[in-house]
Amino acid sequence: MAIQEHLQEFAGKPVANWEPGSDFQNPGGTLARISLDYDEYDQKQKWLDKFAAFLEDPNASQSTGLVVGPWDFESSEDSSAIVEALVTARDRLPNLTAIFLGDILSEENEISWIRQSDVSPLLDAYPALEYFGVRGGDGLSVGALRHERLKTLIIQTGGLNADIVRAIGKSHLPQLEHLELWLGDSGYGATTTVEDLTPILSGQLFASLRYLGLRNSEIADEITRAVATAPIVERIKTLDLSLGTLSDEGAQALLESPAVAKLEKLDIHYHFCSDEMVEKLQQLPIEVDASDSQQPYQYDGESQRYVAVSE
């Protein structure tokens, strides 16, 4: 499936490209997207220069959020220089409450080829940060994850290292309302097991959690069976298991869960469940998105299911 469109919105606000020479309109209501396009990269322009120019915009200091688009099309640079530049700019962006690091299309650079880095300095530099999203698991580390104000944490990968999940399991994120993890495929670095998720599922963390997304997972059935009976489900309003290899086996656990029936929304779009199962799920007294059903690919007599975003 891959990621084909840039973010149209993040942190509840529309995202608009910022280019040098244009005024940054509506800094309070719009998030600026800073990125290099393919031609600019070819002409050896630098993301850091564009960002520096953005900081000179008279409205930049009023920005409430920033989306970082491609800085490289060849996987030759990781995000550490970007992180450093954002950290250095903290005093010039006093109103920043949202950052998305890596709004990069599959056509621009495959998700598993995006080179991330240690993003914890960003969280330390922006104590007022409420929304943080990052795309690309290669080289990603998140540090101790101690942040008093963070409400939304989104980590999109084609293969998420279990270290990240374990760090989340030991984190201090008291305000967290939205936790979204794209776990991915073992062929692309996914090492998370259901056990790694236990602290998250236990409900001992994240007293304010309203949305839990364990998405794009190759082990969707296993995860779903664990989630369906997990205490955390009684707290959240939305459970998102979309983009993964969920089949009837995992979905059955959802049907049988009293806590699932009390959610507001269950999202399993992009799945491998049967039509019959989808019908049953749609009879739950909650909003269910079971669209985009997939057929497994038959290869050598074996059925192959695959996650939506992996390469």
Next chain:
Amino acid sequence: MRHSCGFVIVANPDSRRVALFQESLARLGQKSARVVAYVDLLAGRTHLSEVVRRGDVVRIESPGRDWEVERSLLCAGVDAAFSEDVQEGGSEWMSRGALQELHFERGRVLPSRQWYLGWCQVLQLIECQLTECPPHRLMNCPADITLMFDKPRCHELLARSGVATPRSLGSPACFDDLVTRMKEVNCRRVFIKLAHGSSASGIVAYRTDGERHQAATTIEPVRRGNELLLFNTRRIRVHQDVAAIAETVDALCRHRVHVEEWLPKAGFAGRTFDLRVVVINGRAQHTVVRLSRSPMTNLHLLNERGDVAALRARIQSQLWESAMQTCEAAMTCFPGSLYSGVDLLFTPNFKKHAVLEVNAFGDLLPGVLCDGLDTYSAQVRAVIESSG
């Protein structure tokens, strides 16, 4: 007052294209076209001078989707393919004997260069026979068709004429040659296509970061005896192993390829897309948005059509107009042709666009209307209105 024209189509008579064209003629109050079948033309049973009358409009249609015609084209190309191989080496071709024994296999990539050389012979035959016909008009001239089916030459022509296209890396002889060329121009991502192919036949989207490799393709290589055959399928597969990639690319190169830089495509409705724009009589008309979840957008790969109006609403009108003008400019390179199907991409954020291909028979878009007319009706009307 409505003019009346006589139409002659050179085609495979059972083809859907013929049926739809005849319907359009009928709707516009014209007599049915007389159809000259490729099999009859090739067998010498029909000569165009017996069919074409003074003032007729002649339309050359696709020879595709007919196994006997396909085989005849390959036969027609045997001698030329053989001499090329003698001179240049390393190319895939099939003897008359092998062609006799050949049976139809869905998706099999048959010697593409040989097919093209045979197709060129047939186009020359048509051109030759037309010189013996009374004065007539051509909807699409053989010379233009010959060029449109030769991607490297077509690309060169477009680039020389200032039409925006991706960078070409020419026709490498093999994977190693491709790698060398990529390094020479500092390009890390390419689209490899058969030089004479169509409809997403034989395409590989390959990229590397110097260490990792990734190739997406619908091609399935199949070993048969000591041969490696290539089959087109409807499923995109992704290879990470450079040896597997090299094997497929080597095999493709033997059919002759055209390699271009792989420009990132813009997304719409959650998918990647490009446009098929049918240019008729100098004007960009029927447009189809081809959505895809992969780098390959061709519709027959079970990809979907997108909503043109919704897309236009997303793109600034001057960016859209500029792209349409580019399609029209591409057509000026083919002054002998009334129409063709231009493939065009937008880069993310729609800031730039590029022509990917010019398809001589890219006007089969049933149900797609422009000013209330389908592609064939629009062409017929353009022809009738320009009758003096």
